[in-house]
Amino acid sequence: MNYLLKWRFIQFFERRSVAVLLLLVTFFVSPLACATDYYFSANWWNWWLTSNLPNCNNGTWTYGNSQFTCSGSIELKNGDTISASTSIALVISSGTLVLDGNNTIGDPTDSVDISVSNNSMAANQPNSGSSSIIYGDVTAKGNGLTLTNTSVTGAVTDSSGKVSITGGTISGAVSGNGVFASGATLNSGANGNSSGVTLTGSTVTGNVTASAGTISIANTTIPSGSVAGGNGVAISVGGSTIGTSTNSVSISTNNTVNLSTNTTVYGNVTAGAWSSALTIDKSSSVVGVCSSDLNSLTDPGDASRSYDRCSAPTGQCPTPAFVPAGVTCYCDSFNGTSLSSAILNSAWTVSSSGSNAYTPNFINNRLRLTSAATKESTSATLGAVFPAAGNYISVEFRQYAYGGNGADGLAMVLSDSYVTPNPGAFGGSLGYAQKTGINGFAGGWLGVGFDEFGNYSNNSEGRTGGPGSFPGVVAARGSFYNDYLHGYPFLGKSNSVPINNSVGTYYQIVVDARNYTAANQSANVQINTTGCTTDFCPTAYSSLWNVGNIYSLKPTTPINAVPDFWKLSFTGSTGDNYNYHELSGLRICALKIYPVNGSAAGAFNAIDSYYWTSTNGNVGNMDAISGHIFTKLVNQPFKLVIAALNVSGGVATSILSGYVTSVPKTVQVQLFDDSNSSTACKGAPIGGPQTITIPAGSHDGQNGYWLTSDITLNSAYKIVHVQVTQTSPSKVGPACSTDAFSVRPAYLSFSATGPTSGGGTVATASVVKAGADFSVSIQAYDNNSAIVSSYSGTPGLDSSNIFDGASFNASTGVSSISPAPLTCAIDAAVSGTASGKCNYGEVGYFILNPYAIVDTTFTAVDQGNGIQDCYTDKTSGAAYLNQADNNDNDKVGCYIATSQKSLWGRFVPDHFDVDTVTLDNRSETTCNSRNGDGFTYMGEPIQVAFILTARNSANAPTVNYDTSKLDSNSTSWARLDGTVAANWISSTGASSVSASNLNLWGIDLGGQKTTFPAGRIQVNSASVGSCALPSGSFSAGKGKFSACVQLARAASPDGPYDNFTLGVVPKDADQVTLDPKALNLSADGDSTNDRVASTATKERFGVLRLLSAYGSELLGLNLPMQALYYTNTGFQLNGLDNCTTVATNNVAATTLGASALSSSLSKLQLSGGQGYLAFSAPSSGGTPVSGSMDVALDLGNVGDTFNTCVSSLQGSTTVTPASMPWLRGFWGPATSCRNAAAYYQDPNARLRFGSSKAPYIYMRERY
Known part of the structure; x- marks a missing residue:
């Protein structure tokens, strides 16, 4: 053990010595490098030897259970780091922890949890411009925690002190007795406990809470979580975005909520239940339900209501727990002027009949239906309609009857919305049922009567059915039969219910037609009551009378089928006896409720009919708001879905259900060509508008979206927007579609001047020089093969669909020359035709496979940047579809292309190049000195040799000019054959140049030029000695030519010709010859060169x-x-x-x-x-x-x-x-x-x- 300890000390001092040496070296070499890397070793038995700990100022270090404790203070200088051998805790038990900046504590694997027990922690002071990172949790106890530009991967907590964060990112939860964040990113929320939360210029993900104090949010984004204040916590939000269009974040407290300065809240907002508890200024909006006192949605200093800044329909109120999910509730306290209702910002329509007229009115937050006078019959009809089939309606109110001698009562009425409401008979008919000589309620379907005197259940006075007089009950009658004097049959009654006029009697009437169909008529009615003594009762009801499915009751006259829409009315009635009849605290909860004239659209949008067909007509909110319009084809009919939308704060939030109810509406759909407009719907109108009338009661109108009639555009457009305007019963809009689309031709057709379509053989008469420009024309067509003269796109080439014909291998489907050397410069189309110049750099022909000529940019508005309103997949060919793919998205291809395969040719070399024409004297011999002797006898063979290269106009070899490459008729693409002696010398000698000939001839250039007549220059057609037969064929554009030639002896000796020169001027069957600039010999002795000269030799008559x-x-x-x-x-x-x-x-x-x-x-x-x-x-x-x-x-x-x-x-x-x-x-x-x-x-x-x-x-x- 002593030896081991001794060894450890030696190791320690050696390490320290090395460290000191390294420090000295570092100091002298780099005097600015003064940061220290501290190391905490968690080896319990020698941690003090193997660690390199920072100074514990005014204290000492202790260690135990992976926890290092400093009883004093620690300051990390700028750039200092702390690492550990494993995850540890760092505790400062009495002093402070100060990070000067650019400090790293821990790492992603071995974290360091920091705890400052009895003092404060300050990070990045005084170097606040720097940044640090702590891998672990940070905890302080009581004296505050300040982080500046410091990121923490764990939680930041001060159990009793303030947490202040400026910059940096905190991954874990932030909690303190007050949380202040500025320019920071908090990824797990913030809890300010009893001292509130202040957020400025930050991004917070998670819940923001405080049990006391205030929550103040400015210029901050909270994409998810919630904002919740405890009892009495006021919340103010300014210049911020709370939630997103796809992720709601609620704000709730029982104190004030103030939204200002362009704040948008995506979620519900709940504030205290008193006037002005919730304020939303004119620049801000809530995309959600605002729950508060109904008078509180006001702008400070502005008495007018600001419900339009909350996307929940006006009058909407919290949904109680005792109604089904999915319903929306609306409340009316009857405190508006001129019978206005908070519900859907409507008004009550009142009517009166009977011997004494009385007009219902609002009195003391109640709807008074009758006065204390005899023989009154009145009605008050809500300015809203309810789709009947498939709907659920709950109607709650408090009933009052007082001030008279006990008659007759009131009724809740559902009637056909297409019939103008008008009350029925007075007295025991309760303003709903008929009486002898007096019509019942116009269009009545159900009347639930609250009968004081008892005659509503009596079959007297012309009423249909009933067991007799039963006072103090709730009874129901059904619909009229044929006319308003008949029907209204008795359906049943409840037990007696006493009326408490001091607090009213609270009722709930439920009509459940959610399962109603024409084949299975089902409408269940339930009457409930409660002892609740306040308006908008929060507690559940108890059943008073379960009426059941009224279609199963089999009354004396049949119950009419449910109408398209119900209207809701209340009727009041007196007879010979009377009372005041009033109700208060009206709450209506329904799956669907709409304004009488339909909901007012905040905006419209147009989307592709695919969203309709793919969902069987069930278009979703997000599709209606942000759906696309797919690329369309010229002269191909299409439909669009037009959607009416709810708008809040200038942002569309959902489809406007109930857009059309009992009143038809007319909209106009106008398309605009915005190809040259920077603003949507500001370009040239495309034709006239399509006028669409949405009938009252239509399913589409209720849904808030519908299909247009067929739209057929006979022109092509790069960018089209759709403008929708409601023209009746009032003007709304215009609104422009959020998406633009293209209208494209079906296909392109390629033609050329010069090369011939189908020119894939040598027999093709029309020839074009390889590399020479030829004119092309590309026309756009619709699927009816009519030219689309409005097409203005710029087609180009798709080289993957263009093949070189002469080198094409049908078995492999590829060409040895790839890509095919076709280049084009094509201008934008004018009047449907794009013109340009092309050139083809090879001999033979080129193959345009389908889609070789393509316009990929005409539909640019429908492709790219995540937009795929047409197909771009070339591999499958979908990109070129010119018919809608009905099996998948109804899309067409993005690319307008040629659709047929075509061959274009024939292309020939532009010219030949010839290298040096050499002569081999006396070439029939093998004598080594024959060329050294420098002469040939007349009549003796002299071999002429040269290499020809077929080239295009850019002087590149045309490798298809190859004797072995044959067309489909087995004819060579190389059209000059040097193996035939007759192809070497023109029969006319030097005087002319023949096609399919090398046009060899000679002249003596010495002294007086000597020309030779026809027949004097001859090519040996048989081998002579070592002089072989004529040869000459092409391979990959190059041809090696040689022949044995002789200057025939004249009848009489002549010469000598000491500067005898041969010249060639090859010309193939297509008249391809040498570049005139290459000619340097006049074989006929004139001033015009007509051949390329060989080397000179001597010719002697021997x-x-x-x-x-x-x-x-x-x-x-x-x-x-x-x-x-x-x-x-x-x-x-x-x-x-x-x-x-x-x-x-x-x-x-x-x-x-x-x-x-x-x-x-x-x-x-x-x-x-x-x-x-x-x-x-x-x-x-x-x-x-x-x-x-x-x-x-x-x-x-x-x-x-x-x-x-x-x-x-x-x-x-x-x-x-x-x-x-x-x-x-x-x-x-x-x-x-x-x-x-x-x-x-x-x-x-x-x-x-x-x-x-x-x-x-x-x-x-x-x-």
Whole structure:
């Protein structure tokens, strides 16, 4: 153990030494780097050795259970950090914790929870411009916690002190005795406990609460959670957004709520129940239900009501717990002027009949229906209607009857909204039922009577049915039958109910027709009561009388089917006896309730009919508010859904149900071309408006949305908006659709001037130079194949659908040339036609597959930025759909494109390039010095060679110009064939250039230019020696051409031509030839170059001469041989000839003994134009023989006549032609030489053995 401890101390001091050394190095090298990284090691047995702890000022460090405690204070300097070996707690038990800034405490893996027990914590002071982060919780106890530009990943809590946060992000909950946040992000709410919450310029996610104090929110966003004040907590919100359109955040307290300065609340707002507890200024709005005293929704200083700043309909009040979910409640305290009602901002319509007239009125927050006078019958009808089938209606009120002698009562009436309400008979009919000679309630369907005297249940006085007189009951009668003098049958009654006129008697009448259908008529009626003594009773009711389904009661006359809409009325009645009849605290809860004239639209929107068809007509709120209109096609009918909307604070919040009820409405739908307008619905009107009348009682009108009639647009538009205006019964709007859409042509059609459609073969007559511009025209069509002249888009190319034709492989579906070299510059369409210029850089043709020409931007308003009102998927082809996809979204493709495959050609090279035209002298030989000798004999082959490259107008090779590439007719796309001798030389010589020909010709450029007539330049059609047949074909646009050419010998010797030059000017079958700028030779000698020149050489008219020799018969003789060429002074030795070779089998000789050519000389090659044939001495039987012998050379070609002038040799069958006819000469008259013309004769000479010689060695004259 001692050894281990000693080792630890050594390790410690070594580490510290190294640390000091590093610190010194750091100091001298970088004097500004003074931040310290502190390390807390949680090893309990040596934490003090392995940790590097900050100073605990005026205190000491202790450790236990992963908690480090400083009994003094800690200050982290700017940039200091704290890390730990594991998650720990850092406790400052007596002093303070100060973070100067740029401090990091803990890390995402090993957190550091900070607790300041008895003092304060301040972060980022005095360096408040910096920022720090704490990975863990921060807790202070009593003296406050201040964080500036400090982020905390855990919770921030001061159990009894204030928490002040400026900047930074707090991920956990924030709680203190007062929370103040400025410019901060609080991700888990804030609880100010008893000292309130103040938020300025912050973002808070979660609940904001305070049990006391105030909640003040300014310029802050709260996207989720709630804002709730405890008892007596006032809430003020200014310049803030509370909640979102998709996530509501409620504000609630029993004290004041003040919303001001462009505040928007998405959620319900509840304030104290007294006047002015809730104030909403004119710049602010609530998208939700405002619950407070009904007079409190006012603007300070403005006595007019400001219910329009709360999206809940006027008069809406909290929904009690005892009604079904989904209903909305409306309350009326009967305190308006001129019988105005808070419910839907309507008014009560009153009527009176009977012997004494009385007009119902509001008196002391009650609706008085009769006075204390005899024979009155009155009605008061609410300015609202209720859809009948599918609805639930609960009507609550307090009944009063007093001041008279006990008659007759009042009734709650539901009647057909299409019939103008008018009260029924007075007395026991309670203003609902008929009486003999007096009509019942006009359009009455149900009358629930509150009968004091008892005759409402009596079948006397012309009423239908009833058990007799029952005072103090609630009874019900049904609908009229055929006319208003009949029907109104008795349905039943309750037990007796006493009337308490001091506090009134509270009733609830429920009519539940939620399950009503024409085939299954069901309308359940329930009468309830309660002992509640205040208006708008919050407690539940007890059942007084369950009437049940009135269609099951089988009264004496049938109950009419429910109407489209009910109106709600109250009737009052007196007879011979009378009372005041009043009611108060009216609360109506219903699934659906609408103004009589329908709800007033705050706005309209137009969306695609898809939202209707895909939901079977059940359009949702969000779709109606923000739905899109999909791309449409020209001359293709479509419908739109028009929706009437609720608006709050300038923001649409929901569909306006009940837009049309019992009064029809008319709207106009006008489309605008906003393609060139920066403001929606401000462009040019498209045609006239469509007028739509929504009938009263229509299902669509109740729903608040409906389909237009078919709309067919015969023009294309890039941007279309829809404007909706209500024109009757009053004008509302206009409103412009939130979405714009495009109206596009169905497809495009491509045409071109120059290339031919279907031009996919070499036989296509029309040709265009590769790379040369040609005009194109792209027209837009509808699905009826009519030109859409209004189309103004700019089509382009989709290279993935364009293929090079000549290199296209049908089996693989790809071209070896990819992408196809088609480029176009196309202008925007005018009158439906886009024009432009294109060029194709290859030979052959191009293939336009469907969708090759495409306009992807015309429908830009319907695509991109998350908008997909048309398809953009090219892979599946959906992007090009030109019919609505009825199986999926009713969409069409975004892209307008060509729909048919087409081939366009034919394209030919723009020109040929030719590299150096080279000449290979005397090319039938393999003599190495033939080009060094620098000449060729006339009539002897000289090989001409060059390379042609087919190019487009941009001078790029056209690789499809390839002999091996064939069209569908097996014809090559390369249209120049060098393998045919006739294709090398024009029959007219230099004077013209022919198609499908290389147009080879020559000229001598030395001195006086010498031109050559037609026929003088010839191409060998057969191989001569090593000179092969003509060749020339193309591969990938390049062609190697060569041929053996000769300058034919003239009938008479001419020349020499020491600057003989050949020229070529290739021209294929399509007239493709060389660029004129490349021509540098005039083969006909004029001033205009017509060919490309070869290298120059010498052409000589030559003969091979044999010279006679004589000598001793005892010795062999050499027969001299000379190559001569013609000059203007005659023939002379051709000293340049070092290649002409004669073989022994080319020699014919007459017989002289055994004399023969030397067997060692099988052939003889001239040198310097001279050589000889060596013959041995003749002998016979070993005896020398004297005499002469004739020798001849056969220079002709195989098959030619041996044109020797030695008659004895003319029939020789042993001689082999030397195939050098260009060296034949003129050695005798034709008659002696087998009739061979001059210079068609083979040479000969004579050898004489044993001839005498002069007996002198040397002889000369002497003087």
